[in-house]
Amino acid sequence: SQTIHQWPATLVQPVGSPLSLECTVEGTSNPNLYWYRQAAGRGLQLLFYSVGIGQISSEVPQNLSASRPQDRQFILSSKKLLLSDSGFYLCAWSLWGQDEHYFGPGTRLTVT
Amino acid sequence: QKEVEQNSGPLSVPEGAIASLNCTYSDRGSQSFFWYRQYSGKSPELIMFIYSNGDKEDGRFTAQLNKASQYVSLLIRDSQPSDSATYLCAVPNQGGKLIFGQGTELSVKP
Numbered sequence: 001s002q003t004i005h006q007w008p009a010t011l012v013q014p015v016g017s018p019l020s021l022e023c024t025v026e027g028t029s030n031p032n033l034y035w036y037r038q039a040a041g042r043g044l045q046l047l048f049y050s051v052g053i054g055q056i057s058s059e060v061p062q063n064l065s066a067s068r069p070q071d072r073q074f075i076l077s078s079k080k081l082l083l084s085d086s087g088f089y090l091c092a093w094s095l096w097g098q099d100e101h102y103f104g105p106g107t108r109l110t111v112t
Numbered sequence: 113q114k115e116v117e118q119n120s121g122p123l124s125v126p127e128g129a130i131a132s133l134n135c136t137y138s139d140r141g142s143q144s145f146f147w148y149r150q151y152s153g154k155s156p157e158l159i160m161f162i163y164s165n166g167d168k169e170d171g172r173f174t175a176q177l178n179k180a181s182q183y184v185s186l187l188i189r190d191s192q193p194s195d196s197a198t199y200l201c202a203v204p205n206q207g208g209k210l211i212f213g214q215g216t217e218l219s220v221k222p
Contacts, residue, residue, distance in 0.1 A: 009124070032208045034209075042214075043200075043212055043213065043214040043215060044156070044212045046209060046210075049207070049208070049209060051208070057207075090155050091131075094208055096208070099144050099146070099208070100146055100161060101146075101158070101202075101205040101210055102158065103156050103157070104155060105155055108153075
């Protein structure tokens with residue numbers, strides 16, 4: 001069966017510091033991968049999605065970036081965090097040709 | 113731009129009652145629909161999907177789809193306090209993406 005991992009689970013970072021969040025999927029090959037952000041009391045905002053290694057599409061302009069160095073690894077990064085980057089970051093995967101997404105446990109980021 | 117609309121709630125129902133959660137969508141061509149449950153502080157969990165007009169039942173959950181009226185509902189029978197969560201409706205978009213509604217918060221009172 002498939003499993004998705006995210007780490008860290010929680011993170012408190014000062015404004016202007018860098019960020020690296022990691023997501024890995026087990027038990028499947030060539031998944032579509034997604035990064036979402038959920039601000040407090042808000043809906044899910046799609047940030048990036050990837051259909052393969054090195055293929056990243058950005059949904060919204062911001063100071064975040066994503067990379068997919070391996071088939072089942074997806075990384076979200078920032079060089080300098082803003083207060084507005086605080087939120088619940090969710091990684092998700094889906095199979096090609098199937099629409100349902102499966103979410104990881106999430107990383108709660110607080111920028112102070 | 114496809115849109116998915118849900119009442120934010122909170123929807124409060126007594127334990128044992130039927131909870132009815134509704135979702136409308138803008139794209140008449142949408143073919144599949146998903147319901148996710150999100151407990152406070154946790155990630156969304158897929159609980160139901162429906163592709164065809166009519167009802168689909170899974171235990172205490174029933175998804176209802178009416179493509180002519182462009183709405184999809186989730187009924188929870190015999191609601192339990194453990195059903196208290198935010199329920200998200202989602203519709204596929206191009207490129208394997210999903211468009212999510214804002215979610216409806218459900219509170220089941222003992």
